Amino acid sequence: MTSAPEFWLRGPIDGFPDLFQPIVHALLQAQDEIHALMKEFPSELLWKRPAGMASPAFHLKHIAGVIDRMGTYSKAGPLSQSQFDYLKKEGIENNKLTSQELLVQLDLQIAKFLKLLSTTDPKSFSEFRPVGRAQLPSTVGGLLFHAAEHTQRHFGQLLVTVKVILAE
Template sequence: MKNNLPEVWLRGPLDNVPTLLQPVAHALLQAREELNELMHDFPDDKLWLSVAAMASPGFHLQHLTGVLDRLLTYARGELLSDEQLRYLQSEGKDQSRSVEQLVDSFKKQVDIALAQITSTDETILTNVRGVGRAQIPSTVIGLLTHSAEHTMRHLGQLIVTVAVLRQQ
């Protein structure tokens, strides 16, 4: 299942993605590819195990999806819905979904992110957006960039956790 293509950012510009947001889209697509490959054939019975008191693969998969959704919401200038707040509270606690279901949820969230990125007008990238209940100021480009950075950070943690659990 190993992908022999160069990393996404080396494959050239993505159609319809604003120039300044190409790195964000590249990172999210790279994360989706790597996560899909990483979790292929990962057993459901190891999904909620942790290594050295670190977060489980299931938590990372839920969090990757949820935080991407939340950051996109803030980038649109919206507050989180009750449903998003419930999802946030359930991350790591709702253990009812399989590896395949969690991976599919993340892939769908990346598609939603790419649609939003594609439709983002570059002239609003420096517009201020509030984050969280305290409405801490950020910008559209700050939130979109952080969505990619945060996704890659948790993917890195997931890669290590899965590698250790596969050896057990």
Template sequence: MQNPKPEVWLRGPIPEIPALLQPAAHALLQSCEEIERYLIDFPQDKLWTKVAGRASVGFHLQHITGVLDRMMSYARAESLSEEQFSYLSKEGQADEGRTVTQLVSAFQEKTQEALSLFKTLDEDTLREVRSVGRKKLPSTTLGLLFHAAEHSQRHVGQLLVTKSVLIPPKH
């Protein structure tokens, strides 16, 4: 599965994104592109299939979208909403009403929201302390947004492995 374009981080800076957030923006956009490429024609009936007791492709798509949404709330120094807690409680549960395309689109939309947030931040904001979760664990705005990006990349890798086991590549 060849991609004619270089990876996102090799295409130059993303306009209006602060320099310190360029790597996170590149990683999120790379995740979007890879998910779309890997899941072209992915069969709906395999979306919630677990392999070797590991998470399904559907879970990975739900989870990275939810984590990105939650990290953005924490980065804005907001508590999670009831809607976010509800989404979190359903992550991992098969949602037969959602298609592969809908789950991919949801992550792509959340990534665009994140990039819009990135454009509003300056270096001073990136260094501000932020609390995470009910335990109010310490982080910073930059730490939260970097985590969202690297976390997405990790799950894209896991998604690819799961997809490759479910649908072995043709040689």
């Protein structure tokens, strides 16, 4: 983490509508803290599941996947086969992946999502968007916000898991 204030205390981020600033701040803060946490985390520990908790690798993959899926739903799109395949593999152990590779995947999804945010019309915030095969009701704003809050939630779980693993 940097010594700078948290993103929400740095003022507006250029290129994003005011309505979306909290979403941008939350994603950038999580990204910054995830990088700091995982900077020297050994790749061979990525799939450890202390006390049956989800592994660090799962959290990193899941955060990237949720961000991607929420972006698709916010545009009223169905998930692609590759998104379904990614979802199925989020928790499947893959010892070939490194911490760095998972951070690159995360960064790519965050960058893609931020680009989407920068081009989303704030007037669409309350527009209906169906979610999943069951077509559950949400809105553009609900999906965009969920990407940020879900990221924060899983970062918290990742933080605890990593601390427990490193203390073992």
